[in-house]
Amino acid sequence: MTIQNHAGDLVPGVTTKITSPRSLRYRLIRSMIRICSVFTMLLMAGCYLVAQPSMSSNDPSSKKADETKLRQHVDVLSRNFHPRNSDNVANLNRCADYIANQLKASGAKVEFQDYTVDTFSYRNVIGRFGVGKPKKIIVGAHYDSCGDTPGADDNASGVAGLLEFARLIGKNQPNCEVELVAYTLEEPPFFGGTQMGSAIHADSVASEKDKIIGVIVLEMIGYFSDDRGSQSYPVPFMKAHYPSRGNFITVVSKWSQSDWIADLKAGMKGTTDLPVYSFRGPESLTGIDFSDHRNYWPHDIPAAMVTNTAFYRNKNYHSKNDIPESLDYHRMGKVVIGVYEAVKLLGK
Numbered sequence: 001m002t003i004q005n006h007a008g009d010l011v012p013g014v015t016t017k018i019t020s021p022r023s024l025r026y027r028l029i030r031s032m033i034r035i036c037s038v039f040t041m042l043l044m045a046g047c048y049l050v051a052q053p054s055m056s057s058n059d060p061s062s063k064k065a066d067e068t069k070l071r072q073h074v075d076v077l078s079r080n081f082h083p084r085n086s087d088n089v090a091n092l093n094r095c096a097d098y099i100a101n102q103l104k105a106s107g108a109k110v111e112f113q114d115y116t117v118d119t120f121s122y123r124n125v126i127g128r129f130g131v132g133k134p135k136k137i138i139v140g141a142h143y144d145s146c147g148d149t150p151g152a153d154d155n156a157s158g159v160a161g162l163l164e165f166a167r168l169i170g171k172n173q174p175n176c177e178v179e180l181v182a183y184t185l186e187e188p189p190f191f192g193g194t195q196m197g198s199a200i201h202a203d204s205v206a207s208e209k210d211k212i213i214g215v216i217v218l219e220m221i222g223y224f225s226d227d228r229g230s231q232s233y234p235v236p237f238m239k240a241h242y243p244s245r246g247n248f249i250t251v252v253s254k255w256s257q258s259d260w261i262a263d264l265k266a267g268m269k270g271t272t273d274l275p276v277y278s279f280r281g282p283e284s285l286t287g288i289d290f291s292d293h294r295n296y297w298p299h300d301i302p303a304a305m306v307t308n309t310a311f312y313r314n315k316n317y318h319s320k321n322d323i324p325e326s327l328d329y330h331r332m333g334k335v336v337i338g339v340y341e342a343v344k345l346l347g348k
Contacts, residue, residue: 051241052262052278057270061341065164065333073102073160074222074324077143078150085147086185089120095143096123099182102163103127106170108180113204117185117195124197125182129169135176136211137343139165140198140292141218142186152324153314155186157222161336168340176213176347179205183292198292206299213346214260215303219291221249221335222327223314232312234286238279246313248275249335253293253304254283260302267342268306272334287312306339 076098077084081091096112103110108127115122125143141158145151159182166180183197190196198217205212224247225231231246233239251265258280265278281288289297290310296303311317316326 052258052265052280054262054266056262056266058267058341058345059270061271061337063168063337063340065336066167067329067333069167070160070164070329070332070336071324071327073163074152074156074327074329077156077159078145078152078324082145082150083148084143084145084151085187086117086120086122086144086190089122092122092144092184096125096182096184099125099143099159099163100127103166103180106163106166108166108170113197113201115195115200117190122184122197124184124201126201127166127180128177129166129180130174130177133175133177134211135213135347136179136208137174137176137213137347138179138181138205138215139218139339139343140181140183140201140215142183142197142292144184144187146187146318149318149320150323152322152327153220153223153308154310154317154322155218155220156324157220157327157332158218161218161221161332161339164333164336165340165343168336169343172344174344174347178343178347186292196292196295199295202295202299202301205301209299209301212301214264215293215296215301216264216339216343217291217293217303217305218335218339219293219305219307220310220314220317221306221308222329222332223308223316224328224331225313230313231309234281234312242277242279243275246308247331248277249338250307250309251276251278251304252288252307252309253280254288254297255280257297257302257304261304263346264304264306264342267345268338271338271341274331274334274338276338306335 081095084091100110110127113124141162142155143159181201185197226245226247228244251261253261261278269276291305293303293305316322
């Protein structure tokens with residue numbers, strides 16, 4: 001096409017191509033599709049890295065958890081030994097004695113791990129099965145609660161699960177050594193410090209790290225909801241991959257724990273009809289290290305928590321409404337069965 005100069009004359013030999021509005025719209029739409037495609041692929045890749053989706057699962061379990069015993073343990077810890085914080089050493093010691101007696105009744109070899117903080121003596125409770133076998137799995141839960149709260153879900157539920165797990169293991173001895181630990185001083189003001197009970201325990205088993213298959217920490221396993229929107233997440237994009245209903249259990253740890261997360265999830269999945277998800281992320285993400293599993297990481301020991309996601313689901317978290325009546329003991333029992341079958345499988 002010949003164009004005109006400023007005077008309106010034609011300029012011979014000079015041509016240009018004028019793009020029609022329709023062609024411009026087409027190019028714009030095509031560019032937007034490409035951008036959306038790239039974004040979608042990045043989002044899917046991110047979800048895959050975080051959630052580690054897998055078809056692997058375990059066989060259905062023939063075992064049943066005793067829901068009556070689960071409720072009994074939660075009631076005793078939440079009511080009989082309330083409050084069970086660091087200022088109430090007598091109540092913590094009563095908790096420790098109760099846990100030790102229950103572990104002994106299941107056939108565990110039991111001992112206390114004592115240590116001192118500011119002239120006060122605190123105790124982890126350790127119960128062992130299959131002592132002397134070449135490989136070991138550690139399962140733990142903290143028995144203290146935050147401040148003056150009853151702490152039914154946080155974390156009487158985890159301790160109840162630990163004791164029911166012990167009862168099942170006692171009747172079906174594992175192929176590896178199983179060390180059960182009830183930790184003290186997980187809650188503030190000691191959380192994140194070297195005086196957490198789990199930090200003391202992690203230091204004591206550091207020399208055995210080559211023997212330890214992994215650590216499973218039970219942290220809030222009793223609260224579930226089928227209401228839409230009952231489950232929230234630390235970052236918005238997770239809503240596209242995870243359920244909106246808080247009716248599942250989750251295996252959680254940091255990026256470098258991917259193998260242990262995947263193995264533990266696969267060992268739990270399929271054992272009951274309770275959905276099992278997993279999540280891994282950076283340590284900077286709020287909640288990723290909010291339990292005792294964090295203290296095994298510095299020793300290069302694989303460690304993850306099994307959790308209902310705490311305050312991302314249970315709005316009674318760290319409040320006086322965290323009571324035994326708010327928990328779902330039927331689904332709590334399914335969590336215990338899942339962990340039990342996973343340990344049997346991983347310990348072979």
